[in-house]
Amino acid sequence: MNDIKRILITVLALILSASVAAGPARAATKTLIFSTAPWAPADSLKKMYRPLLDYVEEKTGVHFDIVIFPTYDDFIKEVQGGYVQFAAVNGASFVRLWREGADVRYLTTSLRQYGAKQRDFYTGYIIVRKDSGINSFMELQGKKFAFVDDTSTSGYKMPMQYMDELKLDPKVFFKKFFYMGDHDEVIKAVRNRAVDGGATWEVSYDMNVQKYGNIFKIIYKSPPVPNDAWVVGNKVSKELGEQIAATLLEINNITATKSGRYVLDPELGVTEVGFSKRSPQFYLGGGTPEK
Numbered sequence: 001m002n003d004i005k006r007i008l009i010t011v012l013a014l015i016l017s018a019s020v021a022a023g024p025a026r027a028a029t030k031t032l033i034f035s036t037a038p039w040a041p042a043d044s045l046k047k048m049y050r051p052l053l054d055y056v057e058e059k060t061g062v063h064f065d066i067v068i069f070p071t072y073d074d075f076i077k078e079v080q081g082g083y084v085q086f087a088a089v090n091g092a093s094f095v096r097l098w099r100e101g102a103d104v105r106y107l108t109t110s111l112r113q114y115g116a117k118q119r120d121f122y123t124g125y126i127i128v129r130k131d132s133g134i135n136s137f138m139e140l141q142g143k144k145f146a147f148v149d150d151t152s153t154s155g156y157k158m159p160m161q162y163m164d165e166l167k168l169d170p171k172v173f174f175k176k177f178f179y180m181g182d183h184d185e186v187i188k189a190v191r192n193r194a195v196d197g198g199a200t201w202e203v204s205y206d207m208n209v210q211k212y213g214n215i216f217k218i219i220y221k222s223p224p225v226p227n228d229a230w231v232v233g234n235k236v237s238k239e240l241g242e243q244i245a246a247t248l249l250e251i252n253n254i255t256a257t258k259s260g261r262y263v264l265d266p267e268l269g270v271t272e273v274g275f276s277k278r279s280p281q282f283y284l285g286g287g288t289p290e291k
Contacts, residue, residue, distance in 0.1 A: 036075070038070065064086055076097065085233040122225055123201070140196060143175055148200070
């Protein structure tokens with residue numbers, strides 16, 4: 001009997017010491033949905049953002065499941081409807097959400113590396129193949145053209161604004177135009193000569209030049225466009241929103257999770273190198289791009 005008691009005491013002591021060594025378990029207090037526009041394949045986007053969301057969970061105790069929707073419009077509707085409670089939205093989508101009265105709060109803006117400088121705004125491009133013989137936008141008249149999606153800033157709003165300035169109607173100007181769904185598909189269509197030109201942004205352009213080689217030509221560059229806005233929905237308390245914002249603002253390109261994974265890993269295709277604090281006005285007009 002004494003031997004049995006000793007064994008039980010030893011087992012209990014081991015369990016207790018293991019619990020003390022491990023520290024108090026910090027289970028996620030809730031699970032919310034994170035999403036972003038489908039500017040790249042869904043599997044790639046989930047891999048990109050998982051370390052960042054794990055880091056936010058470590059800091060806040062809230063777990064985020066990642067859901068990527070098939071189209072930009074589906075994504076916006078799910079943010080508007082409140083299913084998505086944490087999101088990275090492009091400039092045009094933020095303006096749409098704000099003007100349509102969506103119950104979201106601005107937190108931060110993405111910082112990205114453009115050449116030697118980190119910026120929270122970018123440039124949209126209209127591209128063709130170098131061997132196409134096309135050297136200007138007007139030479140795309142009567143040709144085939146690829147947009148991303150009608151809610152994409154650089155992949156639709158930017159070229160449409162440019163065409164408005166030129167008093168051009170895409171239905172008349174182009175022989176045919178297509179919505180490809182994401183930037184990679186636009187660039188792939190140009191590369192494969194399925195279309196003569198396409199609208200994209202500088203990050204996707206640079207990534208695809210690395211993939212396909214220096215075979216493209218930029219025939220138009222847009223004025224500065226704000227980077228993605230990071231927002232939360234109405235299920236996120238003011239306190240939690242401030243915690244998430246503070247966590248994002250402390251992140252840089254060497255920040256790592258407890259498991260040692262880089263939070264912003266360029267090898268996974270992450271385009272952010274950090275975050276800045278702007279305001280809704282940065283997207284709605286009147287904000288200065290230079291910072």
